[in-house]
Amino acid sequence: MATVMHTDAPAEAAAHHHPEHHHPEHHYLNHEKTIWSWLSTVDHKRIGIMYAISVAIFFLIAGVLALLVRMELLGPGETIMGPDAYNQVFTLHAVMMVFLFIIPAVPGFLGNFALPIQIGAKDVAFPRLNLASWYIFMAGAALAVIAIGVGQVDTGWTFYTPYSSDGSNSVFFVTLAVFVAGFASIFTGINFIVTIHKMRAPGMTWNRLPLFVWALYATSIVQVLATPVIGITMVLLFLEKFLGIGIFDPALGGDPILFQHFFWFYSHPAVYIMILPAFGIISELVTVFSRQNIQGYTFIALSSVAIAFLGFLVWGHHMFVSGQSAVSSIIFSLITYLIGIPTGIKVLNWVSTMYKGSVWLQTPMLYALSFLFLFTIGGLTGVMVGVLAVDVHLHDTYFIVAHFHYVMMGGTVIALLGGFHYWWPKITGKMYNETLGKIAAILIFIGFNITFFTQFVLGSRGMPRRYYDYLPEFTALHQISTVGSWILALGLFMVLFYMIHSMFRGKKAPANPWGAATLEWTHCTSPPDPHNFHHTPIVTHGPYDYHALEHLYEGDGVGDGATVEAAPGQKH
Amino acid sequence: MASTTTTAAPAVEHGHGDGHAHHPRFQHHFVSMEQQFDSAKLGMWLFLITEILLFSGMFVAYTVYRVWHPEVFEVASEALNPFLGGLNTVVLLASSLTVALSIHFVQKDQIQKMNWMLLLTVLCAAIFMVVKYFEYTAKFEHGLYAGEAFHPHAGYEQFNIPYARQFFSIYFVMTGIHGVHVLIGMGMFTWLYTRGLRGHFSSEWYTPVELSGLYWHIVDLIWIFLFPLMYLI
Amino acid sequence: MAHDAHAHADGDHGHHIIPMPVLLKTFGGLIFLTILTVLTATQLDLGAFNVPLALAIACGKATLVIMFFMGLKYDNRVNTLTLVLGILFVLIFISFTLFDTAFRGDIGNVDTIPQEDRTRMEETLQQRDPGRAGLATSPADSLALEQNPLEETPAPAEEPAPETTEPEAAH
Amino acid sequence: MGDKGTFWLPEGASTLAGEVDALFYFVYWISVVIFVAVIAAMVYFMIRYRRRTPHDRPPVVHESKVLEVTWIVVPTILVLIVFTWGFKVFLKLGVAPPDAYEIQVVGQKWSWQFNYPNGVRSSELHVPVDRPVRLQMSSVDVLHSFYIPAFRVKQDVLPNRYTSIWFEATRADTFQVYCTEYCGTQHSGMLTKVIAHEQSAFETWLQESGIPDDASPAQRGALLYTQLGCQACHSLDGTRLTGPSFQGLYGSTHGLADGSSVEVDDNYLRESILEPSAKIVEGYANVMPASYGGLTEDELTALIAFIEEQQP
Structure with missing residues (x-):
C-alpha cells in the first residue's frame, strides 16, 4: 500500500483547487450536442456511454430470450414453442449474453468511463482506436443479428463440431460475428494496457492504482492473449464447414475433441474476461462503502494477475468426460483448484475490509454484499465441479448451468449493477432514487436465488442441460425456477425505469457523493469536464486513504450530497 | 516502465503548455512526443502477440497431427518444393532488411533513401506472392487441394494416403493466412511510400514506418518457422 | 511488476538508431542460417534430431530478427x-x-486411434495373415503395414518393422 | 427412479455411486461450512460496524500478513485433499475390470441402440445385476453423451472413435438414461432406460430377445422397429414426430421437398432407409442418419413388410 504523505503541502494546494468554480455547466455531456458529435467522438467517457447503451440493448434482448427459455420450461412438453425454436432461442441467449453483453459490458462501459480518470489521464492512449473498437463491436453485433434473421443457429454458444460443421449455414454468420467482435475486445485490451503503462498521472505509482484498474489490467492481458485464438478457431470452423479441411470433422479424419481444446483455450480465459473486472468493481465498492482501507491491497491486485495467468491453464476442465486423456484431465483438475486460491483470497479480503469500518448500506453496497453471497456460492460450486469424479456426474447438467449463472450473473452482472449505481452520479451528474434502488437490489437478489438455486438441485438430481423437454419428476423445480425468473426480471426492469427517470428528473449529483478517495471523485466535477481534469492531478495518496480524504478534497472529507440526508450530522 | 509519465512536467494545462515542440502529429492527450511514440510502440507489440497467438492455433493443429502421423507428414511434405520455399525465405528476409534500413534512414532524415527502401520492400513482397502463386497452381494442377477437394492425380498417388489431406489443409491454411498478411503488408508499404514521397515523415515523427516495420518482421518471423516445418522436415 | 521509476535504456527520445553494419551483419547471418537449415535438412539425415535441429535454427533466425531488425535489444x-x-x-x-x-486413451476408456484406422488396420492384417487380426494394438502397427504393402513383402512373418516405427519413437 | 435419494442426489445403484456420493458430500459440507462462515462474518460486520453518522471516521486497520498467509495455506491444503480423492475415484470410474460383460452402444440422432455379444439388438439397455458391464460406445453422426445418473457415470460418445464406460449395478430396477451432449432438435428426447435384471432373469431376457426363426417378415420388422430405435422419429399412430408417421404410409403419395411427388412403394422405402437424403418429404428436415446402410437384405424386407402393415 502506498505510503501516505500527509504533509505534502504543494500537492495539497493543487488538490484543493475545486474544479467546479470554472464552468459550472460545461461538461462532457453538453459541450457538443449533435448525434454526429457522439458518433464521431473520441472521448473515452462518451464511448463508454455508447457501449453502455449498446450492451444494455443486447442485455435486454438476451434477457427476454432467457425469459422465453424459462417460460418454455414451465411444464414438460411444448409450452410456448417447439424444440427447434427452443434450441435457437437458448443459443441466441447464450451467444448474445456472452459475446455481446458480458464480455464488453464492464470494460467497454465502466472501464472506458472510469479507467483513464482513475489514473489521472486525459484519455486512453489511442482514442480513435477506442472509437473503432465500438464500431467493430457493433459490426459484430449486426452480423449476429443477421444470423438471427437468417435463422436456424442452434448449436449452442460452444459450436461443437461436428454438429456445427454439419448444420445450417447461418452458423457462418455467428462465427463471423464472434470473430469480428473479438477484434473489438482485442483493441480495447491493447488500449487499456498501454493506457495503464504509459498514461498514469505523476505520482500514480503501480501500488497506488485503484484495484478496478488492476482488475482491468489483468482482464486486458487475457483479452489480448486469448481472443486471437477464438478468431483462428472460428476461421478453421468456417473452413471446415465450406472446404472440409478435416481438422475437426471426424468424418474426414479430424478430431472433434481438438476443436474443444481450441474453443476452450479462448472460452475459459474468457470467463475471466467476464469476472475479473467485476472483482475490480467490488474492490472499489467494499472499501468506499466501508470507509476502510482495503484489506490486502497487494494480494487482491496480484491475485487478479495470478487468476489471469492460471486462467489459461485450466481450459480442459470443461472436457473431463469428452474423451480427452486422463493425464490431461488430472493436470487440468489440479490447476483448477489452484485458481480457487487467489479467488478465495479476494473474497476473504473483501469481507475483512468491512471489519472496523463504517458500513454504509447504500444501493451499490447492497449489490456488493449480494455479490459476496452469490459469488461465494458460484466459486465453491466451481470447486465442486472441478473434482474429477464428481464432475463426471454433474457435467452438462443444470448444476453447471446454475454454477455459471451464479458466477456470471450473480458475479459479473450484480457487480456491474453495483458499479453502475456507484458511478451513475459521476456519469450523468444526477442521483437516482435510493429507496427504489434498494428495493430493486433486494428483488434481484431474491429472484436470482429462486431462479438459479433450484437449478443446482435439478442438476445434481440428473437433469441435463439444453433440454427442451423433461421428465415429470423435475416439473416442480422448473416451475419454481421460472417464477424466480419473473421476480428477477421485475427487479431489473425497475432499475431500467428509475434510472431513466433519474436521467431526466434526478437530483443534481455533487462531485463526491460517496466520500470516495479515487481521482474521478476527488478531482472531477459530476459529470466530468470534457478533458476530465482542469489540471493534471499529482497523486500523493493511495486510492483508499479515507483518513486523508480532507487533504484531497474540500470539506471534512465525508463526501457531499447524499450523506447529508442520511443522518443529522454530528461530527464524531 | 512508463517512465515518461512519471517524469513528465506536472500540471499540464489543456493539451498544450508543456515544454515540447508542437509537432503537428502531437496528440494533446499525451504529455510528450516520446510518450506518444512509446505508447504506439507498446500498442503495436501487443497487437503483434495477438498475431502470434492467431497463428498459434494453426501451429497447434500442425503439432497435433504431426505427432499423430509423423510418417504421413514426411511423405506429404515431399510434395512441396524446398527450392521455391527457400527462395521465398531469402526474399522475405531481404524485405525485412529493407524495412529495417528504411527506419534507419528515416531516423537519419535520409528520406529519399527511406523511400527507396520502402519501394524495395513492396517489390520483395510482390516477388514472394508471385512465387507463392506458382507454388499453389502447381499443387492445384495435381489435385493437391485443401480439404474435401483433395484428390491427387495420376503420378501423385503416393500422397493419396490417410491424413495427407490434413497436411495439405494445414499447409494451405497457414501459408494462405500468411499470404493474406503479406498482401496487407504490401498495401501498407505502398501507402507509406506515397506518404514518404509527400514528405510526411522525418526523424521527428515516423511512427507509421516503425509500426509497419514491426508488423512486417512478425510476418517474416512466422515464415521463418513455416518454412522448415512445411518444406524441410 | 517492475518499478516504474526506471529510465530509458538509452537517452533522449528512446530512438536508438541501429547502425547499418549491424543490420547488414544480421541479414548475412540470416542468409547463412537459411542455407544451413536447407543443407542439414536435405543432405543430412539425423533421424530423430532432424526436427529439433531445424527448429533450433529457426529459433536462432527468429532471435536475430527480433533483436536487431525489430530492435528489441535496444528497446x-x-x-x-x-x-x-x-x-x-x-x-x-x-x-x-x-x-x-x-496420451489419448491412456486409461483405456477412450480408443487410442479412430475407428477408420482400426478398420483399416484390421483389414490389412486380415489380408496378410488372417490369424493375426486383432493382435495389432498400436497405430504404429497399422502404419507399418500400410507402408509395407503385401505385394512387397512376400514373407509377412519376417516383416521388418523397426525402420518404420522409428519416427514414431521419436515423438 | 422415485424419490428415495437424498435432497441433492438420486439414489445410487452402482458399486461406485457410494464413493462418488461420499466425495460429493465431503466437498459439499466443506463448502457449506466455508460459505456460512463467510456470510456470517459479512452479516456480523455489516451490523456491528454499520455507519452511524456520515462523519464516522473509522480507525485505519492495517493489513495482516498472518491472516493473508492463513487463507492462502489452509484452502490450498483442503483442495489438495479433494483433488487426490477425486482423482482416485475418477480412475476407478475410468478403468473397467477385465472380466466386464461388454455391450456395444451406438448413439445416433436421436436414439440409442445396444448390441449384445450374441447378436441381440435392443433400444433399451438390459444389464445383469452384480456383474461389471462395460459399454463400448460410438456415434454415427454427431457428439452424444451417455449418462446414467443413478450409476453416476457419463461419457461422451464420439463419431469415429470408441469410448467406453463401465458400471456394476447393485439392484434390479429401471433407471433413466440421458443424452447430455447437445445433439439437435430431439436432444431432450434422446432418452432410454437401463433395466437391471437379476443374473438369471438377464439370461432369460437375452435368450428371448433374439428374433425367432419362424417369425413372419412383418413380425421381425416389428421387432426391428423397436430395436433400431425407429420409434423415436416415426410413430405408428399418425402422430407427427421428426419423421413421417408409418401409419398409412405405404401406398400413399408423398409430396417431396423439391416439388415432385412419389408413391410410397417397396423401392421408395428401400431407398429411404438406405439413403435417407435421396428424397426428402416436404415439411420434414433431412436429419435421418445414413447408418442403416448396414442392414441385411432380410432385415430390409422385414421392415418394409412391417411398414406395409401399418394401415389405419
Missing part, C-alpha cells in the same frame, strides 16, 4: 516482456493440448 523492457508472454502462451497452448492428444 523498452516492457516490449520484451510482452513478446515473451506471447510466446509463453503459445507454448502453453501447444503443450497442454499435447497432454491430451499425445
Whole structure:
C-alpha cells in the first residue's frame, strides 16, 4: 500500500483547487450536442456511454430470450414453442449474453468511463482506436443479428463440431460475428494496457492504482492473449464447414475433441474476461462503502494477475468426460483448484475490509454484499465441479448451468449493477432514487436465488442441460425456477425505469457523493469536464486513504450530497 | 516502465503548455512526443502477440497431427518444393532488411533513401506472392487441394494416403493466412511510400514506418518457422 | 511488476538508431542460417534430431530478427516482456493440448486411434495373415503395414518393422 | 427412479455411486461450512460496524500478513485433499475390470441402440445385476453423451472413435438414461432406460430377445422397429414426430421437398432407409442418419413388410 504523505503541502494546494468554480455547466455531456458529435467522438467517457447503451440493448434482448427459455420450461412438453425454436432461442441467449453483453459490458462501459480518470489521464492512449473498437463491436453485433434473421443457429454458444460443421449455414454468420467482435475486445485490451503503462498521472505509482484498474489490467492481458485464438478457431470452423479441411470433422479424419481444446483455450480465459473486472468493481465498492482501507491491497491486485495467468491453464476442465486423456484431465483438475486460491483470497479480503469500518448500506453496497453471497456460492460450486469424479456426474447438467449463472450473473452482472449505481452520479451528474434502488437490489437478489438455486438441485438430481423437454419428476423445480425468473426480471426492469427517470428528473449529483478517495471523485466535477481534469492531478495518496480524504478534497472529507440526508450530522 | 509519465512536467494545462515542440502529429492527450511514440510502440507489440497467438492455433493443429502421423507428414511434405520455399525465405528476409534500413534512414532524415527502401520492400513482397502463386497452381494442377477437394492425380498417388489431406489443409491454411498478411503488408508499404514521397515523415515523427516495420518482421518471423516445418522436415 | 521509476535504456527520445553494419551483419547471418537449415535438412539425415535441429535454427533466425531488425535489444523492457508472454502462451497452448492428444486413451476408456484406422488396420492384417487380426494394438502397427504393402513383402512373418516405427519413437 | 435419494442426489445403484456420493458430500459440507462462515462474518460486520453518522471516521486497520498467509495455506491444503480423492475415484470410474460383460452402444440422432455379444439388438439397455458391464460406445453422426445418473457415470460418445464406460449395478430396477451432449432438435428426447435384471432373469431376457426363426417378415420388422430405435422419429399412430408417421404410409403419395411427388412403394422405402437424403418429404428436415446402410437384405424386407402393415 502506498505510503501516505500527509504533509505534502504543494500537492495539497493543487488538490484543493475545486474544479467546479470554472464552468459550472460545461461538461462532457453538453459541450457538443449533435448525434454526429457522439458518433464521431473520441472521448473515452462518451464511448463508454455508447457501449453502455449498446450492451444494455443486447442485455435486454438476451434477457427476454432467457425469459422465453424459462417460460418454455414451465411444464414438460411444448409450452410456448417447439424444440427447434427452443434450441435457437437458448443459443441466441447464450451467444448474445456472452459475446455481446458480458464480455464488453464492464470494460467497454465502466472501464472506458472510469479507467483513464482513475489514473489521472486525459484519455486512453489511442482514442480513435477506442472509437473503432465500438464500431467493430457493433459490426459484430449486426452480423449476429443477421444470423438471427437468417435463422436456424442452434448449436449452442460452444459450436461443437461436428454438429456445427454439419448444420445450417447461418452458423457462418455467428462465427463471423464472434470473430469480428473479438477484434473489438482485442483493441480495447491493447488500449487499456498501454493506457495503464504509459498514461498514469505523476505520482500514480503501480501500488497506488485503484484495484478496478488492476482488475482491468489483468482482464486486458487475457483479452489480448486469448481472443486471437477464438478468431483462428472460428476461421478453421468456417473452413471446415465450406472446404472440409478435416481438422475437426471426424468424418474426414479430424478430431472433434481438438476443436474443444481450441474453443476452450479462448472460452475459459474468457470467463475471466467476464469476472475479473467485476472483482475490480467490488474492490472499489467494499472499501468506499466501508470507509476502510482495503484489506490486502497487494494480494487482491496480484491475485487478479495470478487468476489471469492460471486462467489459461485450466481450459480442459470443461472436457473431463469428452474423451480427452486422463493425464490431461488430472493436470487440468489440479490447476483448477489452484485458481480457487487467489479467488478465495479476494473474497476473504473483501469481507475483512468491512471489519472496523463504517458500513454504509447504500444501493451499490447492497449489490456488493449480494455479490459476496452469490459469488461465494458460484466459486465453491466451481470447486465442486472441478473434482474429477464428481464432475463426471454433474457435467452438462443444470448444476453447471446454475454454477455459471451464479458466477456470471450473480458475479459479473450484480457487480456491474453495483458499479453502475456507484458511478451513475459521476456519469450523468444526477442521483437516482435510493429507496427504489434498494428495493430493486433486494428483488434481484431474491429472484436470482429462486431462479438459479433450484437449478443446482435439478442438476445434481440428473437433469441435463439444453433440454427442451423433461421428465415429470423435475416439473416442480422448473416451475419454481421460472417464477424466480419473473421476480428477477421485475427487479431489473425497475432499475431500467428509475434510472431513466433519474436521467431526466434526478437530483443534481455533487462531485463526491460517496466520500470516495479515487481521482474521478476527488478531482472531477459530476459529470466530468470534457478533458476530465482542469489540471493534471499529482497523486500523493493511495486510492483508499479515507483518513486523508480532507487533504484531497474540500470539506471534512465525508463526501457531499447524499450523506447529508442520511443522518443529522454530528461530527464524531 | 512508463517512465515518461512519471517524469513528465506536472500540471499540464489543456493539451498544450508543456515544454515540447508542437509537432503537428502531437496528440494533446499525451504529455510528450516520446510518450506518444512509446505508447504506439507498446500498442503495436501487443497487437503483434495477438498475431502470434492467431497463428498459434494453426501451429497447434500442425503439432497435433504431426505427432499423430509423423510418417504421413514426411511423405506429404515431399510434395512441396524446398527450392521455391527457400527462395521465398531469402526474399522475405531481404524485405525485412529493407524495412529495417528504411527506419534507419528515416531516423537519419535520409528520406529519399527511406523511400527507396520502402519501394524495395513492396517489390520483395510482390516477388514472394508471385512465387507463392506458382507454388499453389502447381499443387492445384495435381489435385493437391485443401480439404474435401483433395484428390491427387495420376503420378501423385503416393500422397493419396490417410491424413495427407490434413497436411495439405494445414499447409494451405497457414501459408494462405500468411499470404493474406503479406498482401496487407504490401498495401501498407505502398501507402507509406506515397506518404514518404509527400514528405510526411522525418526523424521527428515516423511512427507509421516503425509500426509497419514491426508488423512486417512478425510476418517474416512466422515464415521463418513455416518454412522448415512445411518444406524441410 | 517492475518499478516504474526506471529510465530509458538509452537517452533522449528512446530512438536508438541501429547502425547499418549491424543490420547488414544480421541479414548475412540470416542468409547463412537459411542455407544451413536447407543443407542439414536435405543432405543430412539425423533421424530423430532432424526436427529439433531445424527448429533450433529457426529459433536462432527468429532471435536475430527480433533483436536487431525489430530492435528489441535496444528497446523498452516492457516490449520484451510482452513478446515473451506471447510466446509463453503459445507454448502453453501447444503443450497442454499435447497432454491430451499425445496420451489419448491412456486409461483405456477412450480408443487410442479412430475407428477408420482400426478398420483399416484390421483389414490389412486380415489380408496378410488372417490369424493375426486383432493382435495389432498400436497405430504404429497399422502404419507399418500400410507402408509395407503385401505385394512387397512376400514373407509377412519376417516383416521388418523397426525402420518404420522409428519416427514414431521419436515423438 | 422415485424419490428415495437424498435432497441433492438420486439414489445410487452402482458399486461406485457410494464413493462418488461420499466425495460429493465431503466437498459439499466443506463448502457449506466455508460459505456460512463467510456470510456470517459479512452479516456480523455489516451490523456491528454499520455507519452511524456520515462523519464516522473509522480507525485505519492495517493489513495482516498472518491472516493473508492463513487463507492462502489452509484452502490450498483442503483442495489438495479433494483433488487426490477425486482423482482416485475418477480412475476407478475410468478403468473397467477385465472380466466386464461388454455391450456395444451406438448413439445416433436421436436414439440409442445396444448390441449384445450374441447378436441381440435392443433400444433399451438390459444389464445383469452384480456383474461389471462395460459399454463400448460410438456415434454415427454427431457428439452424444451417455449418462446414467443413478450409476453416476457419463461419457461422451464420439463419431469415429470408441469410448467406453463401465458400471456394476447393485439392484434390479429401471433407471433413466440421458443424452447430455447437445445433439439437435430431439436432444431432450434422446432418452432410454437401463433395466437391471437379476443374473438369471438377464439370461432369460437375452435368450428371448433374439428374433425367432419362424417369425413372419412383418413380425421381425416389428421387432426391428423397436430395436433400431425407429420409434423415436416415426410413430405408428399418425402422430407427427421428426419423421413421417408409418401409419398409412405405404401406398400413399408423398409430396417431396423439391416439388415432385412419389408413391410410397417397396423401392421408395428401400431407398429411404438406405439413403435417407435421396428424397426428402416436404415439411420434414433431412436429419435421418445414413447408418442403416448396414442392414441385411432380410432385415430390409422385414421392415418394409412391417411398414406395409401399418394401415389405419
